[in-house]
Every structure is written in C-alpha cells, then in structure tokens.
Amino acid sequence: MKISYYPGCTLKTKAKNLESSALACLDALGVEYEELPRWNCCGAVYSLSDDDLIHLIAPVRDLIRVQEQGFDTVLTLCSMCYNTLARANELMKNDEVKRGTINDFMDEEPDYKGEIKVVHFLDFIRDEIGWDKLKASVKNSLNGMKLAPYYGCTLLRPGDVSIDKSNSPVVFEECMEALGAEIVKFPKAIECCGSYQVLGNPEAALKVSNDIITDATAHGAEAMALTCPLCDYNLGHRQEEMLKKYKGTKALPMFYFTQLMAVALGVDPENYNLDLNQNISQEFLKGKNLLEKVTT
Amino acid sequence: MPIKISKETADEQFRQKVKEISGEDFQKCYQCGTCSGSCPMADQITVLPRRVMALLQLGRKDALEEANTHWVCASCHMCMVRCPRGIDITRVMESLRQLKLRKNEDIINPSEISKEDTEKLPQVAMVSGFRKLTS
Numbered sequence: 001m002k003i004s005y006y007p008g009c010t011l012k013t014k015a016k017n018l019e020s021s022a023l024a025c026l027d028a029l030g031v032e033y034e035e036l037p038r039w040n041c042c043g044a045v046y047s048l049s050d051d052d053l054i055h056l057i058a059p060v061r062d063l064i065r066v067q068e069q070g071f072d073t074v075l076t077l078c079s080m081c082y083n084t085l086a087r088a089n090e091l092m093k094n095d096e097v098k099r100g101t102i103n104d105f106m107d108e109e110p111d112y113k114g115e116i117k118v119v120h121f122l123d124f125i126r127d128e129i130g131w132d133k134l135k136a137s138v139k140n141s142l143n144g145m146k147l148a149p150y151y152g153c154t155l156l157r158p159g160d161v162s163i164d165k166s167n168s169p170v171v172f173e174e175c176m177e178a179l180g181a182e183i184v185k186f187p188k189a190i191e192c193c194g195s196y197q198v199l200g201n202p203e204a205a206l207k208v209s210n211d212i213i214t215d216a217t218a219h220g221a222e223a224m225a226l227t228c229p230l231c232d233y234n235l236g237h238r239q240e241e242m243l244k245k246y247k248g249t250k251a252l253p254m255f256y257f258t259q260l261m262a263v264a265l266g267v268d269p270e271n272y273n274l275d276l277n278q279n280i281s282q283e284f285l286k287g288k289n290l291l292e293k294v295t296t
Numbered sequence: 297m298p299i300k301i302s303k304e305t306a307d308e309q310f311r312q313k314v315k316e317i318s319g320e321d322f323q324k325c326y327q328c329g330t331c332s333g334s335c336p337m338a339d340q341i342t343v344l345p346r347r348v349m350a351l352l353q354l355g356r357k358d359a360l361e362e363a364n365t366h367w368v369c370a371s372c373h374m375c376m377v378r379c380p381r382g383i384d385i386t387r388v389m390e391s392l393r394q395l396k397l398r399k400n401e402d403i404i405n406p407s408e409i410s411k412e413d414t415e416k417l418p419q420v421a422m423v424s425g426f427r428k429l430t431s
C-alpha cells in the first residue's frame with residue numbers, strides 16, 4: 001500500500017528533525033510513500049466560525065491534490081496539520097450544504113466529498129504496521145528510558161478526529177513501549193501547552209508549559225516525546241526561560257517521537273537532526289549510550 | 297461581582313450574532329462549571345468560561361467586551377469535550393474573538409514581533425497566532 005505524505009511548512013524548515021526522522025522510519029518499516037506535489041499550507045487552525053468557509057479552501061485543496069495523486073490515504077506528522085486536514089475532511093464528508101458551497105466556489109477544481117482518509121503517523125503505525133511488527137524491527141531498544149509521551153490537544157480533540165479515546169488515549173504510550181521505553185504516565189499529557197498564545201500571551205503559555213514539564217518530572221520522567229513543532233517550541237525551546245522564571249523546575253530533554261523511533265530502529269543517525277533539538281537532548285541520548293550504538 | 301439583570305443591559309442583537317457565528321446554543325448551559333475547571337488558561341482569564349456562558353445568556357455585551365477570555369483562550373477544546381450539555385464552547389470563544397477582529401481590533405501586531413523572535417518561532421506558531429489574534 002502506497003500513501004501520500006503531507007509535510008506542512010514547519011517540517012521543511014524549523015522542524016526538519018521531525019520530517020527526516022519520520023521518513024527514515026517509514027523507509028525502515030517498508031512503507032511506501034510519495035510527498036504530495038503542490039501542497040499548500042493548511043492554515044494551521046481549523047475555522048471555528050459557521051460563516052467562515054474561506055479558511056477551509058486551503059486544507060480542502062490539499063485533499064483534492066491527494067485525490068489527483070491517486071492515493072486514498074494522506075499521512076501527516078505535525079499534529080496541527082493533522083487536525084486541520086482531518087476536520088476539513090470530516091466537514092466535506094458530512095455537511096452537504098457547506099460542501100456544496102465550497103465545491104461551487106472552487107469551480108476550477110473537481111468536486112470533493114471527503115473520500116480521502118487523513119491519518120497521523122501514530123495511528124498509521126498502529127493500524128497498518130502494528131506494534132508487534134514495530135517491536136520486531138527494533139535494533140537499539142530504548143530500554144531503561146523513562147519517557148513521558150505528550151499528546152497535547154490536536155491529536156485528541158475534538159472527538160470526531162481523535163486518533164484514540166479523547167480522554168484516555170493509549171496509542172502514543174503503546175508505540176513508545178514497543179520501542180522499549182519505560183512509559184511515564186502523567187495527567188497533563190493531554191493538556192494544552194499554550195499553543196499560539198506564545199504570540200499573544202507568552203507568559204501565560206510559559207506557565208502552562210511549565211506545569212506540563214513539572215507534572216512529567218514529578219511522575220519520574222527523564223525525557224519527553226512530542227508530535228508537534230509548536231509543542232516543541234513551547235516546551236523545549238522556551239525551557240531556558242522557564243528554568244529562569246520558575247524555581248524548582250527541572251530541565252527535561254525533548255524529542256520528536258520519530259527521532260526516538262529512528263534511534264530504536266537503528267536508522268542512519270544523519271536522519272535524527274539532533275542539532276535542531278536543545279543541547280540537553282543530544283547529551284541525554286549520549287548518556288544512554290544510544291548514539292554510539294548506531295555508529296559502531 | 298453581582299450580575300445585573302434588566303432589559304436595558306440585555307443586548308439581543310449581540311446574542312443573536314454570537315449564535316449565528318458560533319452555531320452554538322449557549323442557552324443550553326446549566327452552569328455546572330466543568331468548562332472553567334478544565335480550562336488550562338483559567339488563572340490568566342478574567343472571566344471564566346462558565347461565567348461567559350451566563351453573561352451571554354443575559355446578553356451582557358458590555359461585560360464580555362471587558363473580559364480577556366477570548367484573547368487568552370488557546371482553543372484547546374478541553375472545555376468542549378467535557379461539557380455535559382454538548383456545547384462547543386471553543387466555538388463560542390471563537391465567535392467572541394471574531395466579533396472583535398471583524399472590527400479590526402487586533403491583539404497582536406505582526407510587524408512588532410522582533411526579528412530575533414521571527415527567526416526562532418516555528419511557522420506553525422505564526423500562522424496559527426495570526427489566524428487567531430489578527431484580523
């Protein structure tokens with residue numbers, strides 16, 4: 001089965017480490033994919049106003065591109081892209097009136113009715129590869145790594161596009177467990193990191209991000225796995241600010257889950273792009289002897 | 297703070313507008329407070345979501361215009377998935393934001409973001425932030 005791959009703008013720039021590691025994992029797992037030609041930015045957030053359909057044009061256009069490409073499934077990596085494309089798809093599937101308006105407006109494009117399946121890397125691996133096969137492909141187990149998988153919001157909410165049970169998801173934990181990690185469950189794993197409020201209310205965003213990190217370390221985490229470049233910015237790149245402002249907060253290395261998967265699957269370390277993470281992340285893997293293993 | 301109820305303070309047009317943009321019926325809210333208890337931004341917000349609902353039911357446009365709720369809301373959808381009355385509160389917050397943005401009342405000015413920040417911020421932060429906080 002061959003699928004379409006939708007990168008999104010951040011993965012081509014600031015989050016190259018998410019893309020390069022994920023694609024290397026797909027190769028290692030024998031998944032055939034082709035990047036969506038002529039994709040456009042999905043708009044990052046799904047339109048929440050009844051009278052605003054114009055912001056649906058961008059994600060729907062991407063879905064039409066997938067159909068033209070001849071695939072029935074499109075894979076996303078960034079949680080925000082996943083949410084925006086999946087919600088636009090649900091609307092095109094279920095809302096006859098709005099679908100009609102959007103299709104009429106884009107009269108240069110073929111009509112679209114929500115036939116494409118939008119998946120995220122996590123549910124794709126669960127449903128198409130399976131944990132057993134993933135486990136069998138592990139070359140360097142993450143054995144002994146106390147890892148806190150952090151979902152954030154957009155993979156789980158709202159319910160109609162959730163990749164698992166909105167309130168008690170397990171898919172992320174199961175995935176990292178298959179790679180050998182020791183899972184640290186923490187209540188704030190499904191709470192918001194502050195999202196775009198990093199622009200409007202950076203202090204408020206810093207506070208909620210700090211709460212997430214403190215919760216994870218209080219439950220014993222020594223590293224965190226992420227799925228989204230905005231989470232990585234709020235929780236990772238702003239950690240220095242956090243450590244200065246909040247006494248008692250402990251530094252926590254951040255990784256895209258696909259980077260850890262790439263390590264576990266033993267793919268060429270060139271694909272980890274760890275230089276885009278903070279220094280402590282690289283140090284942490286070295287400390288666990290996970291970087292040497294691959295290169296020797 | 298007591299909420300004043302009178303015909304003079306109830307802005308029916310405002311109520312209708314919020315209903316129209318959000319597509320949500322906030323009259324269904326029975327004031328359980330689950331949304332306020334679920335909101336990650338609660339301690340930064342001046343009027344919590346439960347109270348936003350109450351003020352909407354009473355058509356108190358004046359009180360809601362002073363609130364910072366819709367500007368601090370991060371659209372995390374936690375209130376929405378937990379509301380026992382099935383109200384999509386996140387859409388209600390969006391409609392309050394939209395009513396301001398459509399009058400060109402922006403909360404951030406992209407040209408004021410420092411060069412240093414624009415170099416660091418991921419695209420997804422800027423695209424989503426501009427979508428939510430600028431007109």
Ligand code: SF4
Pocket residue numbers: 007008009010011040041042043044045078080081084419420423
């Ligand atoms: S969600 Fe963000 S990263 Fe993804 S395509 Fe849209 S704007 Fe770009």
Ligand code: SF4
Pocket residue numbers: 079080151152153154155191192193194195196228230231370372
């Ligand atoms: S956790 Fe943060 S960045 Fe990630 S989806 Fe939620 S708000 Fe967005």
Ligand code: SF4
Pocket residue numbers: 324325326327328329330331332345346349378379380381382383385
């Ligand atoms: S959770 Fe729903 S019913 Fe309860 S106060 Fe909030 S909006 Fe009203």
Ligand code: SF4
Pocket residue numbers: 331334335336337338345368369370371372373374375376385386389
């Ligand atoms: S969507 Fe907004 S109001 Fe609702 S819980 Fe999240 S931040 Fe609070």
